[in-house]
Amino acid sequence: MNLRDKYQIPADSVITIAGTVGVGKSTMTQALSQALDFRTSFEKVDGNPYLDKFYADFERWSFHLQVYFLAERFKEQKRIFEYGGGFIQDRSIYEDTGIFARMAYEEGNMSDVDYETYRSLFDAMVMTPYFPHPDLLIYLEGSFDHIISRIKQRGREMEQQTPISYWEGMFHRYEKWINNFNACPVLRVNIADYDLLDPNTSIEPILEKVGHFIQHSRKWTSRQLN
Numbered sequence: 001m002n003l004r005d006k007y008q009i010p011a012d013s014v015i016t017i018a019g020t021v022g023v024g025k026s027t028m029t030q031a032l033s034q035a036l037d038f039r040t041s042f043e044k045v046d047g048n049p050y051l052d053k054f055y056a057d058f059e060r061w062s063f064h065l066q067v068y069f070l071a072e073r074f075k076e077q078k079r080i081f082e083y084g085g086g087f088i089q090d091r092s093i094y095e096d097t098g099i100f101a102r103m104a105y106e107e108g109n110m111s112d113v114d115y116e117t118y119r120s121l122f123d124a125m126v127m128t129p130y131f132p133h134p135d136l137l138i139y140l141e142g143s144f145d146h147i148i149s150r151i152k153q154r155g156r157e158m159e160q161q162t163p164i165s166y167w168e169g170m171f172h173r174y175e176k177w178i179n180n181f182n183a184c185p186v187l188r189v190n191i192a193d194y195d196l197l198d199p200n201t202s203i204e205p206i207l208e209k210v211g212h213f214i215q216h217s218r219k220w221t222s223r224q225l226n
């Protein structure tokens with residue numbers, strides 16, 4: 001029996017992996033997609049025309065970068081919709097708006113008018129048929145020190161030169177954001193409790209939880225519809 005059937009995870013599920021930079025989303029996305037034979041939707045880091053520039057000058061490039069990420073995320077959302085699900089998505093669109101764009105605005109790196117333009121673009125995109133909420137958002141969390149050590153270990157040049165206060169501010173925003181998030185069911189996973197890079201670690205305990213959450217949320221949704 002394959003793992004999808006074993007844990008009763010529907011083949012059309014859409015699972016989003018959320019969490020701060022460096023916490024392990026891409027690694028988890030890869031591991032889950034392999035285990036479940038799902039497609040992946042990754043964020044565009046290599047080839048992103050604004051990311052390096054943004055890290056060098058937040059104020060100059062915040063708006064451009066947010067619009068770019070929004071457009072990329074929307075195209076991915078449309079692709080997921082057209083395939084009819086069966087995807088693991090590396091980061092949610094909710095984080096673009098609820099963490100990054102908001103942080104840029106509140107820290108004075110995006111003007112009132114740019115933020116308003118961004119928000120109205122976001123609202124217009126969300127109000128389309130391409131935007132069903134995911135079945136589940138897996139939130140990866142861990143201590144700040146653990147996350148910083150992962151950012152260092154990964155070694156992306158632009159992130160190494162970013163002041164630690166930026167990561168600290170983001171870390172606290174994420175804590176607040178997830179405590180108020182209610183667009184879809186959330187499974188919180190602490191990164192101290194698993195190590196996907198260790199070949200002796202099984203992903204099955206996570207799959208078991210994913211199965212329970214999705215079945216529960218689908219039953220809940222069908223009760224609301226009937």
Ligand SMILES: Nc1ncnc2c1ncn2[C@@H]1O[C@H](COP(=O)(O)OP(=O)(O)O)[C@@H](O)[C@H]1O
Nearest residue numbers: 021022023024025026027150153154195196197
């Ligand atoms: N479960 C894990 N155990 C140990 N190291 C991990 C784990 N997940 C990710 N890492 C390491 O942490 C760093 C950041 O992971 P990544 O998946 O790129 O994070 P994100 O996509 O959230 O930015 C990488 O160097 C990766 O190899």
Ligand SMILES: Nc1ncnc2c1ncn2[C@H]1C[C@H](O)[C@@H](COP(=O)(O)O)O1
Nearest residue numbers: 020021022043045065066069096100159
């Ligand atoms: N919406 C965003 N605004 C600014 N920066 C962003 C946004 N989404 C992702 N990023 C940055 C953060 C990292 O440097 C890279 C990739 O994110 P990661 O969490 O490592 O997958 O892009």
